[in-house]
């Protein structure tokens with residue numbers, strides 16, 4: 001399968017001399033769904049900016065879609081959601097913000113409106129479409145920002161903490177939208193509990209800003225020593241079952257844990 005992002009020997013230093021990420025050699029292939037986890041300050045957001053083509057690496061190179069190192073030529077194929085939703089919401093109304101993507105893609109008016117309505121409906125934004133984005137709550141802003149990124153229908157999603165300010169109901173809706181995304185997806189997050197629901201692979205960023213490990217969700221999230229070396233803990237279900245079950249059988253989500261317990265009772 002072809003690669004969508006190929007990073008070779010990447011390092012990024014901020015102007016004050018801080019090295020945020022280093023020795024990054026990573027290939028993201030079509031349709032891979034990867035959670036990039038790491039402790040606070042390990043370099044996840046910087047890696048997202050660099051892999052999303054918004055920041056040039058200080059050293060090394062990024063090739064997009066096996067054809068270019070110039071992110072601007074493939075900008076609309078990369079859906080980058082930054083940590084701060086205010087970075088997306090710059091129009092007069094929420095509707096205009098979400099419509100911006102389909103308009104850029106040259107969709108006709110009816111198709112664009114349908115896309116906006118469908119995303120707004122799933123993300124509970126219908127009644128907020130005519131509001132100025134600055135009059136939204138934190139969670140509403142985050143949902144509007146996600147809608148405006150998904151409206152582009154990009155080939156690759158790079159999402160920094162998409163669930164941060166969002167409540168449980170809309171978290172499920174976002175998970176549902178993301179599970180329908182057929183392209184590649186990278187989710188950058190310090191919280192491991194949702195990872196088994198959204199990803200099938202994990203990249204662990206170490207506290208030195210390098211890739212400490214890459215593997216299946218189960219392989220990485222049941223490895224308590226590896227996680228604790230890099231300032232993280234396994235998901236709660238792993239913490240509950242790790243002394244009771246072998247790693248291969250530990251339920252990774254609450255739903256899987258419930259199923260396991262019900263089966264055991266019957």
Ligand SMILES: Nc1ncnc2c1ncn2[C@@H]1O[C@H](COP(=O)(O)OP(=O)(O)OP(=O)(O)O)[C@@H](O)[C@H]1O
Nearest residue numbers: 014016018020039040041042043044045046047190
């Ligand atoms: N603009 C900047 N100038 C200088 N150093 C920075 C800048 N932005 C981030 N850093 C530093 O780079 C390192 C990586 O930061 P980054 O924001 O990429 O980490 P992160 O893993 O996303 O953290 P978090 O989980 O807290 O969001 C940290 O040491 C941070 O202090």
